[in-house]
Amino acid sequence: MNIDKYLNFNIAKHKISLWVLAFIITVSSAIYQRMTGPTYPVRGKIAINNQKISYKLLRSEVVTQDAAIKLNIPDTTITGYITYRRYRSYDDWSIVPLQRQADMLVGFLPKQPAAGKIIYLVYLIHGEKEISLTAEKPVILRYKGAVPAWVLIPHILIIFLAMLFSNRTALEALDPNGQSKKYLLWTIGLFFMGGFILGPAVQKFAFNAWWTGIPFGTDLTDNKTLIAMLGWLWAWFKNRRHHRHRSWIILAAVLMLAVYLIPHSAWGSELDYTQFPVEKS
Numbered sequence: 001m002n003i004d005k006y007l008n009f010n011i012a013k014h015k016i017s018l019w020v021l022a023f024i025i026t027v028s029s030a031i032y033q034r035m036t037g038p039t040y041p042v043r044g045k046i047a048i049n050n051q052k053i054s055y056k057l058l059r060s061e062v063v064t065q066d067a068a069i070k071l072n073i074p075d076t077t078i079t080g081y082i083t084y085r086r087y088r089s090y091d092d093w094s095i096v097p098l099q100r101q102a103d104m105l106v107g108f109l110p111k112q113p114a115a116g117k118i119i120y121l122v123y124l125i126h127g128e129k130e131i132s133l134t135a136e137k138p139v140i141l142r143y144k145g146a147v148p149a150w151v152l153i154p155h156i157l158i159i160f161l162a163m164l165f166s167n168r169t170a171l172e173a174l175d176p177n178g179q180s181k182k183y184l185l186w187t188i189g190l191f192f193m194g195g196f197i198l199g200p201a202v203q204k205f206a207f208n209a210w211w212t213g214i215p216f217g218t219d220l221t222d223n224k225t226l227i228a229m230l231g232w233l234w235a236w237f238k239n240r241r242h243h244r245h246r247s248w249i250i251l252a253a254v255l256m257l258a259v260y261l262i263p264h265s266a267w268g269s270e271l272d273y274t275q276f277p278v279e280k281s
Contacts, residue, residue, distance in 0.1 A: 089273035170253030
């Protein structure tokens with residue numbers, strides 16, 4: 001495959017502008033991934049008793065504590081409850097009343113082992129009116145082990161830098177006289193450190209498993225990391241020594257951006273509660 005002749009854009013005159021553009025692409029994709037991920041809180045508004053109530057419902061919690069569902073509702077005439085059960089289990093639905101704490105209604109969902117999930121619905125009551133915050137769609141809450149900051153922060157920063165260098169490498173490759181090879185090696189090095197050394201360490205702390213992608217499972221985060229790395233290794237192979245195939249560098253960067261936009265933690269570690277004793281309400 002050779003599409004280099006279509007890539008003769010001399011854009012390397014403004015190096016700082018290219019870094020800024022690469023940064024904007026990286027930040028935008030990171031925000032999109034965060035907001036569409038399965039652990040991002042469910043947010044919304046609902047009207048009851050002639051007032052609008054904003055809510056934020058948890059979808060992730062650590063295994064050492066119960067998940068606190070908190071709603072800011074100063075109106076004391078409004079009460080409510082939470083109904084929940086373990087995800088994909090044969091459990092009956094259990095009910096937790098929301099307790100009044102000053103202007104807040106608060107309920108607690110029981111802590112679970114790492115990779116354990118709970119599905120829940122929150123109902124508000126005013127007089128004879130009862131309404132679910134999320135209609136008939138339950139919220140899925142997953143529990144995980146606490147990840148130390150000395151592992152998590154470097155992981156996030158290095159993955160961010162790898163994505164930044166990936167975008168910058170692609171922009172450099174658009175210039176026929178660009179020095180994309182040096183950026184390519186930085187991309188591979190950073191991505192390897194963030195995705196294949198620190199990434200498994202984060203997973204080990206969170207879910208007690210180093211790797212749950214191919215060939216051991218279907219974890220989408222692990223699998224997309226693997227696919228992106230293979231793309232960059234192929235780009236390196238096609239540009240090793242004196243070879244110059246800029247098209248593969250650009251395609252590797254596009255592949256990395258595409259897999260990066262897949263929500264983080266999708267198809268992640270999950271306990272099979274059908275193998276556990278049934279919990280009755």
